[in-house]
Amino acid sequence: MKKPCYWALLLGSLWLPAAAAEELSSEDCEPAVDMIESNDAVNRISDCDYSKDGLGGWLANLAGNDSAEASKSAPASETVVDSKQVEATDPATNVERAGSVAAVEIASGPLSDGLALLQARFELLKRSAAACAPQRAQVHSEQVQKLEKGQIQLLLSYGCTSH
């Protein structure tokens, strides 16, 4: 075998393993700022999905990609009030039987700031008033439950009264 053949074999043995290598999974990816500083960065820009990481992921969540996260900044929507609890306030069922002494409890979704709390409280009061109409809703108690990541949940207990 002539010398050039040895070189071809050597280059081939170095080349093939990397050519066959699969792309990195997202868990194996280094931070984006490190990746982009590497010598072969332009060939790796599409290798990893950083859309859910770091500041980019935070912005994506803020935009409402995650419906649970969206409830933090849009508390007036239907997602604020726990749908099961809303159903329990149906005047045709629970409230009329409850009369003026029974208590119905409704709850908000996770809340992350003061504005969300105000809007959620308004929503809960509005629903309790609607549930008791033409009577009035009497709020028996307001409770606050601590949730994960600094969020809270507002729980409202009310009954219907004609006075």
Place this chain on the structure above:
Amino acid sequence: MKRQIISLLALSAAFAQPALAVTLYGKANVSLQQADESGDSEIELQSNSSRIGLMGSEALSDTFEVIYRFEYETSVDDGDKDGQTLTQRNIYLGIQTSYGTLMGGVFDTPLKTSASGVDLFNDLEGDIRNIVAGEIRSKNIVQYVSPKSFGPITAKVAYITKEIDGVDGISTSVAYKQDALYLAFAYDQDVEDNAESSEIYRLVGSYTLGSVQIGGAYENYENEAGSDGDGYFGSVQWGITDKWIFKTQYGQSDIKIEGRETFSIGGDYKFNKITKAFAYFTQNEDDAGRDDDYLGVGMELKF
């Protein structure tokens, strides 16, 4: 207030568009150090190349992509970087096909990026830019990068127009990276400003054996004015545990000033993948009388 929230949501919705594929990235790196420079001792809060940037790619067809990067430095210590809040770092726009990438803008030369993984005290007082030439972020640079299909080999050729007749520069590199081994050769011609007919040759290598990475580089520099010299540095990094990393680096060079030496020793504590605390000691000295010591602690957050 509502208008601000709507604006922010609109902005974030733009970033969230999956078709745009924008990645927002950056890091804040701050250290508090005692600097002993030429006999003067002081405490300094340093922002070590803290930055924020956008990067991404946009497919124009099955074989054609646009890539981009807009990166800016911000000074976390005093908010002032050369009189600005933000200054430009690497900025480029490029076209990527199966034949390679062609890009233009202002960015680090192939010679500079060839040693990016070996300089363990990059952006700190022990940065290799203290002892070697060619650590340049060139303006008006057009670069070709070999495609991914080249496997472990990445070749780069860059043309730097200084927009002055006859002094345009060329920077090239060929790197091989396979598993634990990294090797690179780089060459610059007339890339430096204010140096006619300058040439730089650089060899870089590193090898990772288990939790230990050993690296180093050799560089030779000369220009028409008769200034020449060579230099080298070596570095060792040891991952003692998943959390604790020990590292040290030594370099010597006659390229910038006769007898310049740099020695650094330090350690990192990784809280997680993106946050670490670090400590370091660096000594920079040369035959011209420089004898500087730096002792510091710092923190870094990557996002």
